[in-house]
Amino acid sequence: MKEKRENPGDLLQGTLDLLIMKALARGSMHGYGVAEWIHQTSDDVLKVEEGALYPALHRLELRGLLTSQWGTSDNNRRAKFYSLTASGKKQLAQETEFWRRMSGAVTRILQTA
Template identity: 85%
Template sequence: MKDKQKSPGDLLQGTLDLLILKSLARGSMHGYGVAEWIHQTSEDVLRVEEGALYPALHRLELRGLLSSEWGLSDNNRRAKYYALTAAGLKQLAQETEYWRRMSGAVARILQTA
C-alpha cells in the first residue's frame, strides 16, 4: 500500500482552481454549492473528492482572487459564501484563454494522429 491520502482529487491543481473560479463567475456561492456545480456541469465526469475543494478555496482566498463572507443558507444555517474579486475575474479570463489554446492544440494533435 502506498500513502493513504490521495492527491487532491484526481484533477490537476490548476484545473481545480479554474473550475472554482468558473463556478463563482455566476455569483457568490458556498463550498457545497461549488462542489455540486462541478458535479452537475461535468455530468459527474470530474470526480472531485469534496474535501480537496476547501484547501483550494482557502488558497484562492489568500491569494486575493476570492473574497468571503458569512451568511445564512436556505435552511438558516451559518455558511461561508465565496465571491470572485476583480483580480479573480481577471485570473479567470486569463486561465480560460490559456485552457482554450491548450485544449485546441491538444485536439489538433490528436486529430492528426
C-alpha cells in the first residue's frame, strides 16, 4: 500500500506537517486559516502551497493526529475546521523537540569555519 506518486513537496513534508500541527495547537482552524497563519507568522517567508496543504491535512487526519468538523466561518460560510487530537499534541511535542535538535545540529555544522 505504498503511495506510488512521488510528491514534489515530499522533501518538506515533515516540516509542513509540523507547521500545520503548530498552527492548530492554538485552536481549531480551517485550511485557509492555517495557510494564512503560517504565511503571516513567518513574516511572509514561508508560503504554503495550497496544492500540498490539503493533502497534508487529510493525511494527518487519517493518521489520527487531527480531527475535523464542519462549521461556519466568520463570513458565514460552510467550512471544515481542523483541530489537534491528543495524539496530535504528543506528536507535535516530539517533532518540535526533534526539529530543535536537527536544526541545532545543522546550525552547528554550518558555523564551523
